[in-house]
Amino acid sequence: MIHRKDLILNALGIARWRIKPFATEAAVESQALINPADGEILKTSSASLLTQLKPVELDILEKENILVSEALNWTDLQQRVTACTRCNLCNSRTQTVFEAGIRQARCLVVGEAPGAEEDAYGEPFVGQAGKLLDNMLASVGLSRQKNVYICNVLKCRPPGNRNPTPIEVQQCSAYLMGQIELVSPDVLLLMGRFAAQSLLNTEASLSHLRGRVHTVKIGKRDINAIVSYHPAYLLRNLPEKLKSWADLLLAKQLLNGSE
Ligand code: SF4
Numbered sequence: 001m002i003h004r005k006d007l008i009l010n011a012l013g014i015a016r017w018r019i020k021p022f023a024t025e026a027a028v029e030s031q032a033l034i035n036p037a038d039g040e041i042l043k044t045s046s047a048s049l050l051t052q053l054k055p056v057e058l059d060i061l062e063k064e065n066i067l068v069s070e071a072l073n074w075t076d077l078q079q080r081v082t083a084c085t086r087c088n089l090c091n092s093r094t095q096t097v098f099e100a101g102i103r104q105a106r107c108l109v110v111g112e113a114p115g116a117e118e119d120a121y122g123e124p125f126v127g128q129a130g131k132l133l134d135n136m137l138a139s140v141g142l143s144r145q146k147n148v149y150i151c152n153v154l155k156c157r158p159p160g161n162r163n164p165t166p167i168e169v170q171q172c173s174a175y176l177m178g179q180i181e182l183v184s185p186d187v188l189l190l191m192g193r194f195a196a197q198s199l200l201n202t203e204a205s206l207s208h209l210r211g212r213v214h215t216v217k218i219g220k221r222d223i224n225a226i227v228s229y230h231p232a233y234l235l236r237n238l239p240e241k242l243k244s245w246a247d248l249l250l251a252k253q254l255l256n257g258s259e
Contacts, residue, residue, distance in 0.1 A: 074103065077178045081155050086171045089156035094119045096155045099179065101144035106255055108185035109133070110176065110195040112230060113154035113164050124152050129231040133191075136231070136244060140252040149183045151176065153194050169198050180218045186258045187251050188216060188223055192230030199225065210247055213254065224258075226251045 081096050097114040100123045109125075117127040125133050125144075134144065142148050154164050154172050176199075180188070190196040193206050199216050200209065209227040216225045228247035229240050 074182060077175065077182065081175050084155070084175075087156075087168045089154065089158060089168060092159045093156040095122045097122055097124050097152060097157070098155060099149065099151045100124050101149040102147060103149060103183055105147050105149040105183060106186040106258070107142055107148045107189060107251065108180060108183050108187070109137075109148060109150045109189045109191060110180075110199065111150070111152045112192045112194045113152055114157040115161050115232070116157070118152075119157035124150050125231070128235055132231040132234060136248055139245070140248045142248075142252070149179075149185065151179050153198055164194055169194060173198060177218065180216075180223070184218075184221065185223060187254045188225040189247075189251050190225055190227045192233065195230075196227040200227075210243065211250075213250070224254050226254070 078098055081098050084090060084096065093114075097118045101109075111124055114124065115127070115129075117130075118124055124130075133150075137143055137148055144150055153169055153176055155175060156172075158164055158168070188199070190199055196206060196209050197203060200214055202209070206227060206229065210229070211227075214225040214227065215222040217223075226247055228244050229237075234241050234244055
């Protein structure tokens with residue numbers, strides 16, 4: 001059944017985001033057991049949490065996501081994130097980490113989750129990984145001061161820099177959708193496995209996903225998306241920098257082509 005509010009939002013060209021379950025149980029387990037930054041096998045007991053939810057709990061989750069999706073402006077969206085207690089990460093965070101860069105940017109970088117420095121500063125991609133990202137962006141004429149918007153899948157730091165759980169990604173995803181819709185970029189640069197898999201709704205590996213152009217439907221737009229390695233991973237795997245450079249060139253090519 002279509003509700004009156006849906007009709008109004010449709011007339012305004014505004015889509016409600018209905019987030020699909022993150023993945024199948026088997027895939028959820030494999031995602032949560034492997035560190036997306038470096039492929040390291042991790043021990044976690046929360047792997048299949050999403051699939052343990054009852055239908056009524058999933059329904060509540062979807063309704064909450066729809067409520068978040070009604071934040072139609074930056075002030076509202078940012079206030080909702082600042083006050084958010086949707087998942088347990090609100091108990092351990094120093095502060096939420098909402099964004100960096102330019103809201104009118106044509107290139108939007110999506111990382112994974114705040115680390116210790118991001119949690120302390122309240123900004124995504126600071127520290128060594130942030131410097132590397134800035135250098136990589138600068139090499140193709142991009143910068144967070146001029147023409148790039150940056151955010152993460154999760155807005156709060158997972159304790160001990162552990163992997164995000166599927167349920168945390170699910171609970172936070174409406175905020176990310178809101179940011180993408182408000183920026184309305186021409187190109188998404190998805191850095192790291194959680195960013196790529198959650199936005200492309202796939203269980204494929206990073207190596208399989210990078211090197212080609214994907215599209216992500218946000219509202220009524222199909223936005224081009226490029227997948228690449230997370231800078232934190234590149235800090236420990238220098239040879240992969242060459243592949244990331246190729247990914248950035250592809251993103252730049254798309255940006256040039258859509259001018
Ligand atoms: S990680 Fe996202 S869903 Fe969880 S408390 Fe922070 S803002 Fe809310």
